[in-house]
Amino acid sequence: MSRSSTPRRSRSGSRSSCGSGPTARRSRSGSRSRTRGDEIPLVHLDGAVTGAHAAPAIGIVLAEHNEDAVYRTVMRAKRRGHPVLLTYPPALADAELIDAVGSLGVTVVEPPRGxxxxxxxxxxxxxAARERGLPGIVLxxxxxxxxxxxxxxNALDRADFEVVAIPEAWNEADTGxxxxxxxxxYNAGGSIGRVVEQAAAFADEVLVVDDGSTDxxxxxAREAGAxxxxxxxxxxxxxxxxxxxxxxxxRGVAHLIVIDADGQHDPADIPLLVDTQERSAADIVIGSRYVPGSNTRIPFVRSIGLAVINHMxxxxxxxxxxxxWIRDTQSGYRAYNRRAISSLAEDDTIGENMGASTDILYHAHRNRLSVTEVPTTIYYDVEHGSTQGSLSHGLDLVRNIAWTIEYGRPLLIVGLxxxxxMILGVVVTSLLTTQFxxxxxxxxxPLATGVLFALGGLLLCFAAILMHVLNEHPTFKRLRS
Structure with missing residues (x-):
């Protein structure tokens, strides 16, 4: 294994652009130029923006616990010339509070229902920002x-229209x-440059593991700054x-974000994963295709395979x-904190194939690492897709889960x-025999079917007991470790 690196980027936000490559938020055409606060537009109290170089808006969700922080955000945004859009939960429809915020020149957006x-x-x-003709929004x-x-x-420049705000706290890590x-x-030369450029806006460092590529x-990746x-x-x-x-x-990394090299993951969601990890103290945060808020359109055949794998x-x-349940067990878009990084780095049992995503969840279960999910959108119409076919990927996952069933919970997964x-077969066979x-x-x-169910169930029970005994035997445990 060999390593090559580029100079570390400054955390101050003054990174040099790696080019105007395709954008992160589904725009594949290139980035737009936006103001940096030195081109101040005219912002009207109703939220309309005029001027040739209007600044992107700042979008805020008001909540019971963040009122003071909202005021501070609004004032800083206004000083920089950014219009502010604000919405709130229907349960927080406090007219006095909303009027007070609106008096600061904020555009109040009608809250979603439910x-x-x-x-x-x-x-x-x-x-709302699009409807007002704004050039973009920071959420x-x-x-x-x-x-x-x-x-x-800088991150918004590389996105289509919206981006989650990067907090200043990212610059205050005391170690690493x-x-x-x-x-x-692996052989991702057609997409890796674009992915590195997009991800660099949200990271102190982009680390590419070139897994023996022949291209x-x-x-x-190195030329793109990784x-x-x-x-x-x-x-x-x-x-x-x-x-x-x-x-x-x-390196002592506080948050390690793993994304795919083919461009299916949207780097603009990285702040959402990091913010969720810091607020919830979750060891692993999964960018999920299945939690509410995701707009992922999964191909039909793949969705069936994923449903089976998720349940298994x-x-x-x-x-x-x-x-x-973990709703999206196979998402590769994940954030790991220091505790998870350290624990996983010491685990030699994680496989080397695509089943590693499942292995990591088993590791988290065994080591009591907390896991949570946030919505993300994964795109399947990218130009350079995964190098492993869907059938091969699915077989890898099934083999991995079968191994875990055999050596992990045989009494539950096989015995139950x-x-x-066996009970169903015995009942059916008894009823049909009595009737005859x-x-x-x-x-x-029906009689033959009942007998087969009874015998098949009996064999599964014997197999489960045998696997459980082998698992608990000291010699077998020693060999596994």
């Missing part, structure tokens, strides 16, 4: 921390970089992830109640279905 998520609030603010996070305008507006984006890459992946670690041979997705964890642990993974983890099958003995007709097909 019990909206943060993603729904942000969508409403973004829609404040829930607690309204001080915005790092330099880095945030605050946010590092890791990109496992110019490493060269292109630090590149090269595998001499292809080790697989899991092998690249293990290298990323090792590098992050060595949750059952193998012992998550039997849907309320405790076996018991149910009382002078009824023999039903050979």
């Amino acid at each position: 019990d909206p998520t943060v993603a729904v609030f942000h969508r409403a603010l973004s829609t 404040q996070t829930r607690d309204c921390p001080r915005i790092d305008y330099g880095r945030t507006l 970089p605050s946010v590092v984006v890791a990109i496992p890459a 110019e992946t490493g060269v292109i 630090t590149v670690v090269t595998h001499e041979r292809n080790r697989g997705y899991g092998g690249a992830l293990k290298t990323a964890f090792d590098e992050a642990a060595t 993974t949750n059952v193998s983890l012992g998550n039997l109640r849907p309320s405790g 279905p076996g018991t149910v099958s 003995l009382q002078g009824g007709q023999l039903a050979p097909v």
